[in-house]
Amino acid sequence: MMCAVAVCLAVLSLAACRDANVARRDTLVVFEAASLAGPMRPLLDTFARRTGALVLEEHGASLELARRITELHRVPDVIALADHEVFPELLMPGATSWYATFARNRMVVAYTDRSLHASEITPENWRNIILRPNVALGRTDPVLAPAGYRALLLYQLAESFYREPGLAARLAAKTPPGSIRANAADLAALLSAGELDYIVEYESLARAQHFRIIHLPPDIDLGDVNRADTYAKAAVSVTGARGTTTRRGAPILYGISVPLHAPHGDAGVRFLRFLLEPDGKAMLRAAQVDALDAPTFTGMAVPPALSAMRTR
Amino acid sequence: MIGVVGLGARAGSFMLRDITFTVPTGAWGVVLGPAGAGKTTLLETIAGIRRVVSGAVALRGVDVTRQPPEQRRLGMVYQHAYLFPHLSVDENIAYAARDHDAARETADRLGASALSNRPVASLSGGERQVVALARALSPRPDVLLLDEPFAALDPRRRTSIRAELRRMQREWGMTILHVTHDFIEAGTLGDLAIVLNDGAIEQVAPPDVLFRKPASVAVAGFLGFENVFSGQVVSSGEGVGERLITFTGNGIELVGVGDHPRGEGHAVIRAEDVMLAREAPGPSSARNVLRGPVVSVTGHGPLSHVTIEVGTTNLTAILTEGALREMGFAPGVPAVAIIKATAVHLC
Amino acid sequence: MSQRPADRALTGSLIGAAMILVALLVLPVGALLLRGGAAGVRQLLMDAELQQALLLTALAATTATAITILLGTPLAYLLARHRMPAQAVVGALIELPLLIPHPVAGIALLLAFGRASPAGAALAAAGLRIVGSPFGIGLAMLFVSAPLYVSAARESIARVDARYEAIARTLGDSEWTAVRRIALPLARRGLLAAAIVMWSRAVSEFGAIVILTYNPKVASVLSYDRFTAFGLDAALPVAAVLVLLAMIPLTLLRALRREESSA
Numbered sequence: 001m002m003c004a005v006a007v008c009l010a011v012l013s014l015a016a017c018r019d020a021n022v023a024r025r026d027t028l029v030v031f032e033a034a035s036l037a038g039p040m041r042p043l044l045d046t047f048a049r050r051t052g053a054l055v056l057e058e059h060g061a062s063l064e065l066a067r068r069i070t071e072l073h074r075v076p077d078v079i080a081l082a083d084h085e086v087f088p089e090l091l092m093p094g095a096t097s098w099y100a101t102f103a104r105n106r107m108v109v110a111y112t113d114r115s116l117h118a119s120e121i122t123p124e125n126w127r128n129i130i131l132r133p134n135v136a137l138g139r140t141d142p143v144l145a146p147a148g149y150r151a152l153l154l155y156q157l158a159e160s161f162y163r164e165p166g167l168a169a170r171l172a173a174k175t176p177p178g179s180i181r182a183n184a185a186d187l188a189a190l191l192s193a194g195e196l197d198y199i200v201e202y203e204s205l206a207r208a209q210h211f212r213i214i215h216l217p218p219d220i221d222l223g224d225v226n227r228a229d230t231y232a233k234a235a236v237s238v239t240g241a242r243g244t245t246t247r248r249g250a251p252i253l254y255g256i257s258v259p260l261h262a263p264h265g266d267a268g269v270r271f272l273r274f275l276l277e278p279d280g281k282a283m284l285r286a287a288q289v290d291a292l293d294a295p296t297f298t299g300m301a302v303p304p305a306l307s308a309m310r311t312r
Numbered sequence: 313m314i315g316v317v318g319l320g321a322r323a324g325s326f327m328l329r330d331i332t333f334t335v336p337t338g339a340w341g342v343v344l345g346p347a348g349a350g351k352t353t354l355l356e357t358i359a360g361i362r363r364v365v366s367g368a369v370a371l372r373g374v375d376v377t378r379q380p381p382e383q384r385r386l387g388m389v390y391q392h393a394y395l396f397p398h399l400s401v402d403e404n405i406a407y408a409a410r411d412h413d414a415a416r417e418t419a420d421r422l423g424a425s426a427l428s429n430r431p432v433a434s435l436s437g438g439e440r441q442v443v444a445l446a447r448a449l450s451p452r453p454d455v456l457l458l459d460e461p462f463a464a465l466d467p468r469r470r471t472s473i474r475a476e477l478r479r480m481q482r483e484w485g486m487t488i489l490h491v492t493h494d495f496i497e498a499g500t501l502g503d504l505a506i507v508l509n510d511g512a513i514e515q516v517a518p519p520d521v522l523f524r525k526p527a528s529v530a531v532a533g534f535l536g537f538e539n540v541f542s543g544q545v546v547s548s549g550e551g552v553g554e555r556l557i558t559f560t561g562n563g564i565e566l567v568g569v570g571d572h573p574r575g576e577g578h579a580v581i582r583a584e585d586v587m588l589a590r591e592a593p594g595p596s597s598a599r600n601v602l603r604g605p606v607v608s609v610t611g612h613g614p615l616s617h618v619t620i621e622v623g624t625t626n627l628t629a630i631l632t633e634g635a636l637r638e639m640g641f642a643p644g645v646p647a648v649a650i651i652k653a654t655a656v657h658l659c
Numbered sequence: 660m661s662q663r664p665a666d667r668a669l670t671g672s673l674i675g676a677a678m679i680l681v682a683l684l685v686l687p688v689g690a691l692l693l694r695g696g697a698a699g700v701r702q703l704l705m706d707a708e709l710q711q712a713l714l715l716t717a718l719a720a721t722t723a724t725a726i727t728i729l730l731g732t733p734l735a736y737l738l739a740r741h742r743m744p745a746q747a748v749v750g751a752l753i754e755l756p757l758l759i760p761h762p763v764a765g766i767a768l769l770l771a772f773g774r775a776s777p778a779g780a781a782l783a784a785a786g787l788r789i790v791g792s793p794f795g796i797g798l799a800m801l802f803v804s805a806p807l808y809v810s811a812a813r814e815s816i817a818r819v820d821a822r823y824e825a826i827a828r829t830l831g832d833s834e835w836t837a838v839r840r841i842a843l844p845l846a847r848r849g850l851l852a853a854a855i856v857m858w859s860r861a862v863s864e865f866g867a868i869v870i871l872t873y874n875p876k877v878a879s880v881l882s883y884d885r886f887t888a889f890g891l892d893a894a895l896p897v898a899a900v901l902v903l904l905a906m907i908p909l910t911l912l913r914a915l916r917r918e919e920s921s922a
Binding site: 061063064067070071072114136141143144176177178179180181182186189190193194195 | 765766769770773774775776788790791792869870872873874875880883884886887888890891
Binding site: 356408 | 844
């Protein structure tokens with residue numbers, strides 16, 4: 001018995017040693033929003049091949065990833081989030097002093113072949129279809145997931161765009177509390193399992209999960225940087241246990257940064273450089289991520305290797 | 313009446329095979345046999361606790377093979393009392409009693425009433441047995457299965473409980489099947505003895521016949537016959553029934569009485585039936601006289617076992633302390649063994 | 660009683676070894692209570708959402724445990740006492756949920772009892788919605804924790820000598836009467852312990868529940884929620900108060916068992 005315990009401990013120590021060795025070598029720890037997991041994979045693989053670095057990924061909801069840094073003090077080398085607003089809200093200035101936006105995202109209606117009325121829905125009639133009786137519509141929790149409040153903003157924009165008073169309230173009420181989930185992954189599982197017919201989510205997630213997609217007019221899908229003024233007309237109040245906050249409509253941009261205390265910050269910067277260069281952009285676009293032509297940097301002390309790219 | 317015909321049952325890897333016997337209504341059957349012979353398995357199969365693999369069980373003349381235990385209306389007492397530990401002594405006794413009075417009367421007769429206020433956990437082994445008997449007897453079963461129920465009792469209480477159980481059996485006309493290791497108990501209580509060995513029946517006979525005429529070497533050995541010889545029956549007289557038989561084997565010849573046919577056989581002789589002398593007697597009624605030197609003397613208090621070498625084998629006799637002293641038997645001393653033909657049983 | 664020095668050394672090292680494990684188990688819980696306990700108790704008085712979540716947790720865990728006792732005890736009895744052809748297979752099958760990672764367990768339940776499944780459709784037709792309802796919480800708790808009850812209950816029934824029931828049957832009890840009057844009372848302490856383990860496990864379940872039923876929130880989901888939305892200081896009091904409250908019934912039941920064993 002004692003021998004067995006000793007052997008197990010020894011094997012476990014070996015595994016730990018290997019990890020430690022690896023950590024001394026070139027390593028890149030990446031926290032990335034679940035919706036980026038698919039599109040980022042070819043980039044990370046290529047980066048690993050070119051530099052010999054070991055890449056360790058952790059996926060999750062954007063807010064949860066941020067909390068891992070601020071609350072649990074687990075600091076990655078790169079953090080890439082589906083929502084750039086999380087940076088100023090949670091991560092700056094404590095965890096990082098800057099971030100870059102590098103790709104556009106937008107809200108879509110995702111569904112599957114099995115969804116009720118799947119053969120009838122079009123970009124023109126989508127709201128009528130999902131408001132039909134017996135259709136189950138899901139979205140994420142606005143308190144926890146930016147996609148959750150963005151669905152509500154989208155409903156408001158749709159109400160004024162289609163000039164259908166009360167539409168926003170009807171769409172919001174179409175999702176009972178039981179069909180709300182904390183993050184996109186759980187919501188996607190419900191759609192896959194046939195529990196829901198339609199979900200309002202990021203395009204990136206819908207593509208990563210191979211759902212069918214209804215694209216919405218650019219005036220309401222929060223995906224066009226040139227329509228920021230239009231989006232800003234929508235605002236929702238989100239009430240959590242700690243009171244109410246107001247969320248205003250804005251274009252959805254992916255944000256990425258290298259945290260202040262990143263253990264392999266150099267590798268992080270090298271990866272960002274690769275991501276923002278033409279090769280990286282091409283790979284993102286091949287994975288249906290709408291990469292920006294040039295990144296925008298917000299904040300202070302942007303690494304010089306990156307800030308130079310702004311001018312391109 | 314308890315009857316089994318061609319009964320087979322299984323307990324783990326152990327098999328009970330082709331058991332057939334009948335204990336008549338109101339009779340007391342005893343089951344004898346070495347440890348592991350299948351005695352408890354037999355009782356459990358009759359009780360319906362263990363599934364019958366082949367054959368049949370009949371109680372009161374009715375085939376109950378397919379009946380569950382609760383419909384067989386019998387009582388069962390294990391060697392270890394298995395009192396229900398979460399119930400009081402009274403609750404145990406009254407567990408299946410027809411009414412309160414029946415339970416109390418049974419408890420009174422067995423002397424279990426004095427225990428009624430005691431927690432089950434505080435009872436001694438013997439006290440538990442008494443309560444277990446009272447519990448099994450309270451519903452007034454007419455069939456009772458006992459698995460060494462008196463083993464844990466002190467000698468005085470054993471005697472009184474046996475006597476009381478005997479009275480109850482006569483009053484209620486109970487049929488009893490009783491597993492015991494105690495030959496005296498088997499001899500005094502039993503109307504019929506069933507000897508089991510290795511899952512099969514060796515012999516079914518009234519106890520007095522059993523102890524005189526074991527049916528096989530195995531039974532003789534189990535019953536404690538000191539002298540067992542194997543050889544040939546060379547002449548077997550004429551006709552049927554008891555007759556004079558001559559046996560040779562191990563370099564000796566013996567004359568016995570029985571009904572064994574010619575051919576291979578065994579002669580068994582109880583040590584107490586062997587008389588020893590220093591010299592050959594004059595003419596006597598004894599048919600067998602064997603000579604040989606004393607090999608060993610082992611003391612057993614007032615009785616000693618004296619073994620002499622005869623032919624190529626040994627013969628053991630039991631002598632009293634005084635006889636041993638008078639004869640002066642010691643290893644090497646020549647001796648003469650004298651055995652009546654009726655003491656030589658052939659099987 | 661005096662001990663030889665070698666024995667004393669052995670006793671000492673055994674106690675030392677035991678203390679290591681106790682420390683491994685107690686320290687994290689202690690840290691949690693230290694950090695979140697006081698705030699948790701304060702919030703318990705004012706935070707309606709927390710009160711509801713705790714109530715729901717206790718209700719769902721108790722329901723799941725009660726249903727499992729009702730259905731799982733006969734199963735445990737069958738597994739302990741009867742030689743069935745498929746016994747080993749059944750015994751292994753019902754422990755499979757213990758091997759499944761909990762979020763995956765949630766998805767498995769979704770596939771089996773969601774409205775797209777035959778079972779879920781039948782239940783929905785009967786007006787019983789599993790996903791997104793308290794029934795989903797109970798089902799998730801049952802799925803991940805009932806195997807603990809059944810295997811512990813099976814052990815405790817197997818420990819009762821079958822001859823007690825045999826005796827009861829010769830005394831006129833049918834098989835199930837003997838189980839009710841003899842086997843279950845004799846196995847009661849083990850069954851109680853099994854139920855306690857199951858209830859504790861059910862109360863702490865998160866992964867499977869959050870997939871099946873996010874709203875209404877049980878305490879574990881609320882704690883995760885507060886962590887994501889408001890950070891650690893908001894999450895710890897919820898977890899701490901869950902541990903504190905769950906300790907009350909568990910301590911009571913343990914005391915009951917001790918009393919019984921000393922009686």
